[in-house]
Amino acid sequence: MIPEDLFYSEEHEWVRLDEDIATIGITDFAQDQLGDIVYVELPAVGDRVESGSVIGELESTKSVSDIYSPLTGEVVARNDALDGSAEVINSDPYGEGWLIKVRSLEDDPTASLIEAEAYAALTAD
Template identity: 85%
Template structure:
């Protein structure tokens, strides 16, 4: 399932824009590849992040994977609920399993991101 109303990075993060705030998470494809997520490391509120750079880490029963920021901006929220229940990323990656919220600095934050059809093509065999 690839929601049509989101934007995607080639590193398998999704972005939902609400006015001047971008919510970021990992895609269903990514969580499926990772397996059961057991630990999440995220940036702190107030941190400045650059598009394409590592901003966190997801540890699963299979591996440890970097989380990349799809946008440049300031972290305005982190999903604190994941500290005690990271498995929600597996069960609801596009909802309660979001990772961070950013205030993007780009004039057009979605310019370098993929729309749903392009992401679907990237992830299909």
């Protein structure tokens, strides 16, 4: 199921906007493709992230994958709970498995993102 109230990147990140703060995570599709996630590397609070740039990585039992920032801004929170239990990303990617929160520095942070229907089409077999 793809939540309708989120925005998505073609690199399989999701974005939930609350004013100028964007919560970012990876989609259920992405976690399913990765398999069991065992480690996550995230940027620090205060780091500036650029739309489209690599901001961290996910290590699973299958591979290591880059995490891309879906927007430009400043990291205001990171999900430190993932440091000891990265597997939460597999079990709850749209909830407790969120990665970072970013204060957007863009006029329209959703301009380069797609909505749920388009993301569903992107990931359809």
